[in-house]
Amino acid sequence: MSYKLETAEHPGALRRVAIDAVSRVEGHGKVTILLDERNQVRQVRLHIVEFRGFERFIQGRPYWEVPVTVQRLCGICPVSHHLAASKALDQVVGVTRLTPTAEKIRRLMHYGQILQSHALHFFYLASPDLLFGFDSDLTRRNIVGLAAAHPQTAKRGVLLRKFGQEVIRITAGKRVHGTGSIPGGVNKAVTREERALLLADIYQIVGWSRDAVRLIKELHAQNAALYNSFGVCRSNTMSLVGANGDLEFYHGSLRARDAGGNILFDDVDYCDYSQHIQEEVKPWSYMKFPFLAAFGKRNGWYKVGPLARVQNCDRIPTPLAEVERREFSDYCGGLPTHAPLAYHWARMIEMLHAAETIKDLLHDDDILGDDLVRTGTRATEGVGVIEAPRGTLIHHYRVDEDDLVTMCNLIVSTTHNNQAMNEAIRQVAARYLQGREVTEGLLNHIEGAIRCFDPCLSCATHALGQMPLAVELVDAEGRLVHTLARNGDGSFACSGD
């Protein structure tokens, strides 16, 4: 686990390249690259100005408002925050076990969320790079270009996402910012008509999800050298796992493995997360760097998200996805892979699992029930952990006797992956930028590495491949010598020299 290229020795004498992304819900992302006069890469950093105001904003507010309010943290996966907060507040209202209807409705909502987010991430944000190439024609490298060249793939991507959003609408009340999950349960079940609506499409959705796994497998096979080596960063991994080591997104205990796949800890009650995870502050980034406490800052950092989960679990409890998991594992020789592009493969296996799980839940009559909420003895503290589409999400609250929140601590997926994303872009910069004039296509390799982990950082609001980028080359005296800019409309401009 190298820290090479994190800090250059004489940064003042180097040229600076900054990939400056626009603001987005979770914060600004920015990559800076320091080059020397021979264009040798000397330092690469991903900085994130995280949206931290929230933790203060929620203090002094009534606890029951939190699951709804926290959804504003993320435009892509608000449901994950909705459910993680609800789980934490279940503990505050003293409910340790939900009614079967409540638990299954929440699961349905969550798996709908996984499906829509994974479809968005893969089809809208990642597949244009993968199908056309990182330095392909910029004007084509988006979902519109995808629709022209691969109309069937693009259409299925759109419809998969739409189906996930329908599941969310039906369980949460709205596609975004619903209110379905409340402390102690849910406020609505599913009606027979709503179930029939979803059942009409779910088999098609399972089929298309299988095809999506096939597509990513083909891409790996066609260009194995790139997929297996691009931005590789070996690290520990962490995720929730369910009973029997099952892949599980809604509830479970924490498991971590080292880079070789050996278990570091298992069966950890997530309420004790703070004993196992610590966060390091680095002066150059607003986002903290979490690490497994027992292994220290240098060796304890880890990856979360699809690649971590699919390799961390012992099995996937739905048959089609389990077959795919085994094939994936065989492809990797039975050892964990740390190639960021394998995230997409794992992501599609998870999408298939989500589709299969939704199908099973739709056939379960408990989702039609009317026993929605439980109550219990009030407590003052609660921790809720969930596997959000991009990885482990931790919500922790304290509530006073007047029902107001006094403390809120969140560790979001992006934060867990902070060090891993930094490592991945260093690998990519060192390999692709070294000694070359920086072009948009080269910079897109950097973005592509980030995009493996996190669609938020590749910009949800500019999902059509038009994420504004400003790249500035500054000489040793800090003078601006050259700029490259990609505008919001996708046009590309150079100036200087």
Add this chain to the structure above:
Amino acid sequence: MSANFTIDGKTVAIAEGQTIIQAALAAGVYIPHLCYHPEFKPHGSCKLCTVKVGGRQSASCTTLAQAGMVVESDTPALNDERRTLIEMLFVEGNHFCPSCERSGDCKLQATAYDLSMMSAHFDHFFPNRPVDASHPDVLLDFNRCILCSLCVRASRDVDGKNAFALCGRGIKTHLIVNAKSGRLADTDVGLQDKAVQVCPVGVFLRKDKGFNVPIGKRVFDLKPVSAYVDATAALAKEQQ
């Protein structure tokens, strides 16, 4: 023969002593309003119910209906003014609809929708108004108070407790709890009080309620405020 007047060309019968809004609502003609409530003496403060009578504007909740009046209400000019009033209410307080449990059950929000308000147009004041969570059953979120005085009137005239008052003047006017400590816990207000049930916005919150009504089942999910004969009664039922 009973006395009549017309409102936007429709003929409306007048019962003895009725104000314009009372007669109009009784005849099923909606006039936007926030501080008016059929069970209380009018307060005439929000001015949303302003109509034009004989070329002059007046609050329909405080103007007695008279035979032969020609009243204009649902006109683009009056609705523009009403929308502006609503926008000013939105910027004066802190109204974050997406995280408010009264969203869908709020007359301010419903009226804003009904008047096609698209944005607040003015700079937000972002006042600092801490909540009062001291009471075991009721939470007061002053951020949303529009100073309609309904709780003041209800507590004084129906509950006989006089637990609330509007205090200060002009832009500094604010709602206070009538206790030495200023805390709701130190009053004898209870869940059954009328005062707890009349707030047209989201100041009075039952602690046992939260978001337990799903989207789609809330009062103004069912129909817009202008389609209710008595939106106030529908809301009060929801709050019980």
